[in-house]
Amino acid sequence: MGYGIAQSLIRAKHDVFGYDVVAAQMERLQQEGGLNRPVAEAAVEVDCVIAVVLNAQQLESVLFGDSGIVPHLKRGACVIACPTVAPSFAKTMEARCLEHGVHYLDAPISGGAAKSAKGELSVMASGTAESFKAARPVLDAISETVFELGDSAGSGSAMKAVNQLLAGVHIATMAEAMTFGIAQGIEPARLVEVISQCAGTSWMFENRAPHIVDGDYTPHSSINIWPKDLGIVLDIARESTFSAPMTAAALQQFMAAAGSGLGAQDDAAVAKVYARNAKIELP
Amino acid sequence: MGYGIAQSLIRAKHDVFGYDVVAAQMERLQQEGGLNRPVAEAAVEVDCVIAVVLNAQQLESVLFGDSGIVPHLKRGACVIACPTVAPSFAKTMEARCLEHGVHYLDAPISGGAAKSAKGELSVMASGTAESFKAARPVLDAISETVFELGDSAGSGSAMKAVNQLLAGVHIATMAEAMTFGIAQGIEPARLVEVISQCAGTSWMFENRAPHIVDGDYTPHSSINIWPKDLGIVLDIARESTFSAPMTAAALQQFMAAAGSGLGAQDDAAVAKVYARNAKIELP
Numbered sequence: 281m282g283y284g285i286a287q288s289l290i291r292a293k294h295d296v297f298g299y300d301v302v303a304a305q306m307e308r309l310q311q312e313g314g315l316n317r318p319v320a321e322a323a324v325e326v327d328c329v330i331a332v333v334l335n336a337q338q339l340e341s342v343l344f345g346d347s348g349i350v351p352h353l354k355r356g357a358c359v360i361a362c363p364t365v366a367p368s369f370a371k372t373m374e375a376r377c378l379e380h381g382v383h384y385l386d387a388p389i390s391g392g393a394a395k396s397a398k399g400e401l402s403v404m405a406s407g408t409a410e411s412f413k414a415a416r417p418v419l420d421a422i423s424e425t426v427f428e429l430g431d432s433a434g435s436g437s438a439m440k441a442v443n444q445l446l447a448g449v450h451i452a453t454m455a456e457a458m459t460f461g462i463a464q465g466i467e468p469a470r471l472v473e474v475i476s477q478c479a480g481t482s483w484m485f486e487n488r489a490p491h492i493v494d495g496d497y498t499p500h501s502s503i504n505i506w507p508k509d510l511g512i513v514l515d516i517a518r519e520s521t522f523s524a525p526m527t528a529a530a531l532q533q534f535m536a537a538a539g540s541g542l543g544a545q546d547d548a549a550v551a552k553v554y555a556r557n558a559k560i561e562l563p
Numbered sequence: 564m565g566y567g568i569a570q571s572l573i574r575a576k577h578d579v580f581g582y583d584v585v586a587a588q589m590e591r592l593q594q595e596g597g598l599n600r601p602v603a604e605a606a607v608e609v610d611c612v613i614a615v616v617l618n619a620q621q622l623e624s625v626l627f628g629d630s631g632i633v634p635h636l637k638r639g640a641c642v643i644a645c646p647t648v649a650p651s652f653a654k655t656m657e658a659r660c661l662e663h664g665v666h667y668l669d670a671p672i673s674g675g676a677a678k679s680a681k682g683e684l685s686v687m688a689s690g691t692a693e694s695f696k697a698a699r700p701v702l703d704a705i706s707e708t709v710f711e712l713g714d715s716a717g718s719g720s721a722m723k724a725v726n727q728l729l730a731g732v733h734i735a736t737m738a739e740a741m742t743f744g745i746a747q748g749i750e751p752a753r754l755v756e757v758i759s760q761c762a763g764t765s766w767m768f769e770n771r772a773p774h775i776v777d778g779d780y781t782p783h784s785s786i787n788i789w790p791k792d793l794g795i796v797l798d799i800a801r802e803s804t805f806s807a808p809m810t811a812a813a814l815q816q817f818m819a820a821a822g823s824g825l826g827a828q829d830d831a832a833v834a835k836v837y838a839r840n841a842k843i844e845l846p
Binding site: 367442457470471477517525528557 | 728739740753
């Protein structure tokens with residue numbers, strides 16, 4: 281998703297320095313108009329840093345690690361932090377940025393690679409008025425919808441966690457329902473057709489169940505996302521002594537999928553765990 | 564829902580004999596144009612029997628119990644069976660009806676009391692061509708949508724079970740997500756507003772989460788439905804040696820709700836189990 285964000289920013293005539301652990305990605309971006317300079321040199325110039333990494337550990341590393349960018353930023357610059365992290369972690373990052381005079385926008389994103397490339401992401405954002413003001417030109421270039429969720433870091437991450445809880449559980453439940461229906465002799469395509477018109481439907485059911493009907497597990501969003509994201513939800517829940525049995529059950533299904541070698545497949549492939557356990561054949 | 568069905572049939576100029584264990588309901592129906600005759604007398608006249616009861620046991624009782632109607636029906640009459648039952652049970656009922664020369668339409672309904680009264684139910688139906696033909700005038704009067712799911716009993720009940728699996732899990736997950744979000748300090752109304760626009764949404768989330776925001780647990784559909792319906796899903800699953808962990812987890816939450824005295828409240832009240840366990844206050 282980072283690459284699509286960089287493209288959207290170039291399209292909007294921003295000067296964009298792109299960094300990736302994969303050198304080929306950086307070269308490709310330069311061919312599309314991206315700039316290239318060592319982090320410490322570029323940092324003193326930029327108004328915004330947008331961090332599109334996998335998790336909290338990577339976020340801390342790119343902001344404050346050995347070659348972390350925050351100590352080099354000018355005062356008043358803004359960090360836009362996109363990974364799904366715990367609200368408490370987002371608050372810590374905000375506080376550490378403020379020590380350097382740097383604004384921090386807690387800004388988890390959703391929409392996937394396709395919407396990212398089109399500049400049509402959804403952003404669940406929270407942060408100070410100054411951080412929103414500093415981030416606005418970037419947000420305008422990359423997103424279709426910005427939910428403004430509060431005046432400090434944490435609320436954006438909390439809302440993202442709620443969304444991921446629902447999305448992850450709904451995917452596992454879609455898989456349970458589809459395989460259950462198939463086990464009862466119902467045609468997979470008929471399941472999608474009927475359920476989509478009934479009270480049992482969900483955004484994820486309508487989006488993912490067709491992958492099972494088509495037998496197409498090209499990863500639009502992979503199984504491996506879910507042990508991470510539902511793990512974050514359950515970490516937050518444990519911090520709050522909050523019992524979350526639906527999330528816990530869904531996590532186990534994604535763990536079984538990842539553990540049995542399906543991690544890189546589309547997340548609808550969690551249906552293969554159910555199919556294997558019940559000895560039924562998927563399309 | 565049976566009362567609304569009877570009203571819809573009277574509106575469509577059918578002769579309707581109505582039976583209910585509550586005498587006042589029968590009297591009320593007669594005032595609206597319903598007919599009253601002992602079952603055995605009425606049975607010889609009618610073309611269709613529509614059984615709107617709670618479960619398999621009640622269905623067997625009204626069809627074949629001590630004052631059961633099927634032995635009294637004329638040949639070629641049709642039983643339209645609406646409760647949520649196991650597909651195997653529906654097949655048994657179909658076979659027993661056929662022994663009496665009576666058609667059987669496996670026809671679970673959804674839509675609730677409001678849609679029932681307006682003649683706008685959804686019907687998930689399966690049965691022979693003859694049973695569909697015999698049932699058609701009744702289906703036309705009571706429903707907006709009839710899904711025709713196969714040429715014998717069982718498929719209608721199977722599809723209904725798939726829908727109930729999803730619906731029940733989605734309600735419990737809505738409650739988990741709403742209370743989790745509230746525990747993280749997010750305003751309940753903001754949760755509904757944002758999630759409804761995101762990939763985490765479901766039909767049940769959008770329908771039930773507002774009940775939590777409003778603190779209104781007037782039972783449109785009660786907690787008590789779910790131990791029954793998810794119990795049926797898990798009975799079917801066990802018959803097929805099908806592992807259904809999401810359904811099992813949701814059932815436990817509804818059992819905790821029913822067991823702690825919330826059974827007659829709206830099913831969104833399963834959120835109260837979560838709130839109690841996490842010591843958070845709902846609106």
